[in-house]
Amino acid sequence: MNPFRYRKFTLLIVAGFAFLLGLFGSCGLNGGDPSPRNIILFIGDGMGEAQVRAGSYYATGMEVGLSFQQFPVCSRVTTFSADNSITDSAAAATAIATGKKVNNGVLSVAIPGDGKPLETILELAKKQGKRVGIVTTTSLTHATPAAFAAHQLSRTDGFAIAQQMLYGTKPDLLFGGGGEGMDPALAQGAGYRVVTNKQGMVGLTFEDLPVSGQFGISHMPYEYEGLGDLPHLSEMTRKAFELLSQDTVGFFLVVEGGRIDHAAHRNDIQLLVREVIEFSRAIEVTFRWAKDNSRTLIVVTSDHETGGLQLQGSSEKGQLPEAHWTTTGHTGMVVPLYAWGPGSESFKANLDNTEIHTILYDILTKP
Numbered sequence: 632m633n634p635f636r637y638r639k640f641t642l643l644i645v646a647g648f649a650f651l652l653g654l655f656g657s658c659g660l661n662g663g664d665p666s667p668r669n670i671i672l673f674i675g676d677g678m679g680e681a682q683v684r685a686g687s688y689y690a691t692g693m694e695v696g697l698s699f700q701q702f703p704v705c706s707r708v709t710t711f712s713a714d715n716s717i718t719d720s721a722a723a724a725t726a727i728a729t730g731k732k733v734n735n736g737v738l739s740v741a742i743p744g745d746g747k748p749l750e751t752i753l754e755l756a757k758k759q760g761k762r763v764g765i766v767t768t769t770s771l772t773h774a775t776p777a778a779f780a781a782h783q784l785s786r787t788d789g790f791a792i793a794q795q796m797l798y799g800t801k802p803d804l805l806f807g808g809g810g811e812g813m814d815p816a817l818a819q820g821a822g823y824r825v826v827t828n829k830q831g832m833v834g835l836t837f838e839d840l841p842v843s844g845q846f847g848i849s850h851m852p853y854e855y856e857g858l859g860d861l862p863h864l865s866e867m868t869r870k871a872f873e874l875l876s877q878d879t880v881g882f883f884l885v886v887e888g889g890r891i892d893h894a895a896h897r898n899d900i901q902l903l904v905r906e907v908i909e910f911s912r913a914i915e916v917t918f919r920w921a922k923d924n925s926r927t928l929i930v931v932t933s934d935h936e937t938g939g940l941q942l943q944g945s946s947e948k949g950q951l952p953e954a955h956w957t958t959t960g961h962t963g964m965v966v967p968l969y970a971w972g973p974g975s976e977s978f979k980a981n982l983d984n985t986e987i988h989t990i991l992y993d994i995l996t997k998p
């Protein structure tokens with residue numbers, strides 16, 4: 632860790648908070664504790680603590696060198712599902728999105744329970760008048776994005792998920808891989824402006840909302856493979872907050888680094904570090920914008936760990952750390968959480984994944 636950089640960063644945060652407290656405290660809003668207008672939730676799929684450190688060593692040669700590792704709030708999250716100590720992405724994303732534990736494979740319906748749809752935090756934000764969006768590097772109908780905007784007994788029915796997303800929940804913005812039940816015609820039928828490459832995405836304006844970027848016909852390529860004419864996660868993220876922030880009502884945005892999980896399933900440290908670094912880049916561009924738009928809360932976490940990754944020692948910048956994998960599946964290890972901005976203090980204690988929802992719910996419904 633570079634202590635000087637950390638201290639500078641901390642000073643910046645402290646100064647920012649002091650400014651905010653002075654500004655809003657004098658207006659008497661919420662007792663001088665402004666609640667965030669915008670919430671951006673980053674989920675690194677399959678990203679445990681070792682995955683973060685691996686990315687950090689490769690990018691910086693340091694254990695704590697990535698953008699979000701500098702955030703003032705760091706805690707840990709338990710991830711078990713209703714029917715298994717090792718969760719899948721559907722149950723984990725449902726827990727974060729709805730505050731309820733469900734069985735593996737279930738998307739935001741009460742199983743166990745009466746099988747009824749569980750309102751997601753994205754749907755609540757939309758109901759409250761906020762702009763809402765989802766960005767991912769997996770196909771848009773994959774489990775993590777789906778749990779925020781669809782309600783299904785099984786994560787496998789891509790077409791039903793796409794229909795519910797587009798015609799039911801209808802987020803203002805959906806950027807990710809296409810296919811798997813999602814297609815341009817279906818989205819256009821629901822009133823979406825559809826783009827299929829980076830150039831099209833860059834040209835989108837606020838007037839085009841709702842918009843759907845469908846980049847490819849399945850998951851997007853790994854960073855290591857190259858993206859061709861498709862946008863990187865950091866570029867999709869930047870475009871998303873630029874579009875959604877043009878309204879004064881605030882927004883809720885979920886950003887998933889979805890292929891971290893896939894690289895970990897393959898026990899491929901080379902693929903993995905590039906995915907983690909791009910995920911960090913997406914958070915960095917967001918932070919650079921948010922520090923000047925101070926009513927923005929950034930939360931970074933994971934749905935579960937994948938691979939049982941352990942690192943043997945450290946590594947120099949540009950060198951892959953020595954990886955020891957214990958499984959090609961998920962594990963029940965705790966995952967890290969990092970937060971910055973107004974409301975971030977609430978994430979200080981170690982949490983269960985359902986409590987991420989509890990805190991976000993309180994923030995959104997605070998008078």
Ligand SMILES: [Zn+2]
Nearest residue numbers: 677892896937
């Ligand atoms: Zn997985």
